[in-house]
Amino acid sequence: MTLSRVLIAEDDVDIQKVIRMSLKMRGVQEIVVTENGEDCLAQLRNFQPDVILLDVMMPKLNGYETCKRLKANPATSGIPVIFLTAKAQHFEVKEGLDAGALGYLIKPFDPMTLHDQIAALLQKK
């Protein structure tokens, strides 16, 4: 499975670049990067991604809340959400999955296998 459209919500500029390059390397054509949950939700009015990658700790609207709002809205509830976050504790993973995410990937991630990890989660769905 190859991804073609990915929406990222990540407030750390350096990590944005690493995610972007790691996906670009594997042929992802359209990558839109937003810096917080609010911008991520706003972006969905004119961009339909295959998957949304969400950080947790972001200004304005955190990842858990963003995911809950996405899942509560019939227009966006069908878009798979995967957390990509440094929040690695058992209860934090649970909170992300309870918010409706398809998967939970922990930072630091391997940029060489990020695409395949996302694809594997989407295929399981």
Place this chain on the structure above:
Amino acid sequence: MVTLIEIFDSLASGVIAVDLENRVAFLNRAMCRRLGVKAEDWVGRHAAELLGLIAPRLISAEEKFVMRLGWQQDPEAKLSHQLEWKTDDGIVHLREDSGPLRSSEGKLIGRVFVYHDISREKDIDRMKSEFISVASHELRTPMTSIKGSVDLILSGFAGEITSDAQELLEIAQKSCDRLIRLINDILDLSKIEAGQIKLNLARMDLTDIVQRSVRGVRQIADQAEVNLRVHRPSDLPQVEVDKDRIEQVVTNLLSNAIKFSPAQAEVRVDLTAADGWVQCAVVDAGCGISEKDVPKVFGKFQQVGEKRKGGTGLGLAITQALIQEHHGKIWIESKVNVGTSFIFRLPAATG
């Protein structure tokens, strides 16, 4: 002359004693204060009435644990429960410890309940959790950028690099991966020591866990030219364990054994059972550990012997803590130039 009543009335913890018919025999001053009652009004009355005063102050799910009126079915049991007690100023965390009450001749005459205020301990636990969570997040975030950038350059994505640059970046990559393992190990150990890991216990055969670990380390054993062998009896009792955590233990012991073995040597896992235990010994024919170094082995950041062999220095501390969490025991037997056995025991599942 100091009386026992004066001593009990001076305790900060609340005390209630009941007789064999569950009638209140004694209430100390701290307990009266907590309940807003006078001891003389309550001595002789049935404990169920007292429970009627206590229950509304607790969150409902806890009611069934408090002052179990059916304690006579198992009068010797020593029980301990944590409770959240509502007050006008907020919530107080209490621990109820109870046990048999005996006469001076040792005859069972009732039960005694003691209520300790553990709010401060709860606060410290919460602060520890917050620290672990924040430290984990703050360390992982910059590591993500470093690891991501180095891995991407080494993949050739950013263009060709010279062989010297490649060598230097590989050093950075190796150290970066080691730092990530160290962060994970420190956080893992902090969580275990703070009693914050949740074991997902299930009954299983320890052999299955050992086989999974053996598969996991097969590649490093092949690279080190070390043979792996598992011995097990045909009728090994099951154990009740968290399979991921025990696999972590066995994998750690096997990786160490491989690391310290010479080429062509054998690393053996011996599974046995006796006296209500299931035992697992990971035996190597490596250089062994001197008697003076043996006590250091399970310490943090201790690596015995002359040469560092990689690793975070926390693996065996985590291993020991995990075995203790499972109510097991772990120890080592070693002879210099002969080899080392790391042996752990877990209680066999009963019933």
